[in-house]
């Protein structure tokens with residue numbers, strides 16, 4: 153084993169790396185005005201920090217009315233999906249250096265859901281679509297006394313879609329969803345996939361029937377926006393394709 | 405103001421709250437109030453696993469698990485509670501599997517298990533594989549699975565409702581819980597929830613530290629609400645500092661990384677844990693490892709230009725193993741440090757992680773008003789509570805266990821209580837405290853800012869009451885906190901609106917952190933010994949003669965309205981294990 157060294161980090165941390173960045177934020181507060189507008193904030197920040205750190209700097213030092221959701225600050229809770237430079241991302245998983253900080257960084261609420269204030273949207277329709285696909289294990293017969301057996305291969309089959317944190321980055325990047333909020337959207341399909349391909353589950357048929365609906369999987373136009381947007385690296389489009397295929401073959 | 409009436413109200417929708425909700429909803433009219441959407445709760449950040457002596461991969465039994473829990477907690481654990489925890493662990497894991505949790509599997513299809521710090525075979529002989537896990541996303545899977553089952557059971561949630569006050573009504577001289585008061589984020593409206601039973605499951609309070617694995621929202625609201633109403637807080641001086649947080653950021657890198665074979669090294673590449681814990685080495689209990697890291701740093705063997713961290717070395721592990729078992733934490737290293745863990749060691753430092761102390765309860769989750777008296781109708785479970793199964797130091801994987809075992813127990817007990825009892829009357833003008841608090845902050849013209857006070861609080865906590873403490877440092881913290889609490893009276897906010905006013909709520913959360921920081925520091929000052937997570941350099945030994953007892957902290961209000969912390973003590977329940985020196 154090589155002796156641990158860390159030249160990269162050490163070299164970078166030696167100089168004070170603060171830079172001036174402009175955050176251009178889409179502001180909206182119906183208590184104040186009916187219209188949304190862009191507002192620029194200049195901050196001094198280390199480019200290795202997160203966009204979320206920048207938002208906090210603004211909220212804590214410049215303008216306490218700036219409103220956004222956040223909790224974990226490391227990409228695990230799904231609170232802070234937003235449109236950053238036109239792409240859906242988690243503010244806490246996006247480092248400033250990675251999004252061209254020489255130019256103003258634009259930040260706005262995710263699309264397709266009603267904006268309540270600044271970067272906060274109404275998440276209810278999103279969670280309703282999730283609840284509609286029966287996102288829970290359904291089994292028949294008597295419960296075993298010990299655990300149900302599942303081979304590592306069967307467990308691996310649906311691993312990708314268990315990673316979802318319900319951040320809505322995918323659904324709110326989908327042009328079909330923008331045009332018609334009735335579409336279940338990628339996140340709900342991902343969560344149906346998680347159960348349809350779980351060898352322990354016995355309600356795949358019912359879920360497929362739900363997704364066979366006119367607002368179901370067939371609306372997907374395979375634009376891959378969702379896969380690009382997913383901060384968990386889930387192959388969302390592939391999951392949707394697998395559900396479509398299962399519907400055609402009804403074999404799983 | 406709106407008034408609602410429910411049999412059971414649960415405050416919080418993390419693992420403990422939702423586990424309770426699944427039981428309570430089946431048995432009583434239940435509402436869950438949560439300041440975050442349920443799936444945003446910090447249980448989702450837990451990585452490593454959940455302990456249970458399933459013995460799927462090697463010999464194990466719950467008695468060994470009980471012993472490890474007691475020893476890990478440096479004998480401040482109530483042993484009757486630890487026994488319940490270890491015994492019921494097995495069903496708790498099996499329950500989750502039946503609810504759908506996708507655990508990692510052994511080749512024959514049973515739940516796989518791995519090693520974790522402090523868990524041993526036959527009373528400390530050698531590490532044992534006891535942690536049930538789903539890659540390094542165990543908490544995520546628990547949170548998702550419980551939410552899924554709440555959807556299935558039709559649990560009623562009030563999302564983004566902040567509980568800010570506990571209502572107490574005295575009946576025949578006994579304090580009863582009457583309900584809670586909540587603030588609705590979307591509208592600014594205040595809601596009174598009258599309930600026969602209330603369960604606090606509102607999580608930890610790590611945000612009074614700067615370097616922490618805890619979410620921004622872990623501000624001890626539940627602990628503070630009960631404390632303000634004259635209920636005690638137990639063992640608040642005991643806070644766990646997890647050895648491996650990402651340097652400066654505090655983001656956690658699970659102990660599972662060392663369970664998989666990861667090694668801690670100092671700047672000379674030396675595996676220093678061999679010196680401090682010859683048997684368990686890198687898997688000694690967390691307090692021991694965190695102190696060892698800081699000893700290395702203080703003695704000049706830390707890494708980096710400032711010598712302020714050490715390395716977690718995973719480079720000798722096969723990339724496939726890292727991908728399969730530790731995908732998330734290796735990604736954290738890539739995202740936040742720009743480091744490739746296949747080839748480079750990861751800079752780490754201890755991070756403030758877990759509150760062992762909290763609202764005192766018995767094993768049914770009933771909250772105590774003093775050493776013995778129960779508050780009828782009031783329950784607590786999870787990190788907000790102190791049963792005490794963790795004593796002076798929690799073992800890794802025992803908290804996900806705790807939230808499931810005691811979440812379930814409190815859900816059942818609260819619903820039973822609700823079925824057998826009537827509502828008690830609400831106090832007069834029940835929303836008054838919250839209304840006054842909110843109005844004062846909205847109308848304040850003061851000159852202090854929330855962000856400044858919070859930063860100063862976090863600085864003083866990191867500097868003075870972290871891994872190493874002395875009389876002098878704790879006194880410094882006590883004085884600083886007193887100053888900050890005084891300045892807090894003069895705090896002002898910019899957002900005066902009603903809609904999604906997070907500016908206002910951050911101010912309220914800071915108030916809670918300040919109250920709890922004071923309790924922690926005062927409790928720590930009085931404990932003149934070292935035990936588990938509480939290490940006093942001026943009293944480096946455990947003192948069972950004087951301090952084998954739980955701290956009980958009460959808020960005292962003087963005639964002039966000023967408040968202070970009064971300390972009392974409660975005996976530890978010892979059943980089969982007599983205190984021994986703790987060696988790993």
Ligand SMILES: Cc1cc2nc3c(=O)[nH]c(=O)nc-3n(C[C@H](O)[C@H](O)[C@H](O)COP(=O)(O)OP(=O)(O)OC[C@H]3O[C@@H](n4cnc5c(N)ncnc54)[C@H](O)[C@@H]3O)c2cc1C
Pocket residue numbers: 415416417418419420421437438439440441442445446447448449450451452453454455542543565566567568605606607608617618619622625626656658757758785786787788800801802803804805807
């Ligand atoms: C990074 C990390 C990794 C961990 N890994 C492990 C591990 O591998 N194994 C293990 O056993 N333990 C682990 N732990 C510890 C364990 O995850 C936590 O102790 C546990 O999940 C806490 O669960 P909880 O339900 O008590 O609280 P939380 O999950 O924090 O939930 C708190 C809930 O309370 C709500 N709430 C808070 N305040 C209010 C209020 N005022 N009004 C209304 N609602 C409110 C929140 O919305 C939230 O729903 C880890 C902890 C961290 C931070």
Ligand code: SF4
Pocket residue numbers: 315316317318319320321322323338339342381382383384385386388
């Ligand atoms: S699939 Fe990915 S982008 Fe979509 S909600 Fe889940 S985690 Fe977010």
Ligand code: FES
Pocket residue numbers: 221222223224225226227228229230231232242243244245
């Ligand atoms: S704050 Fe939790 S995902 Fe970003």
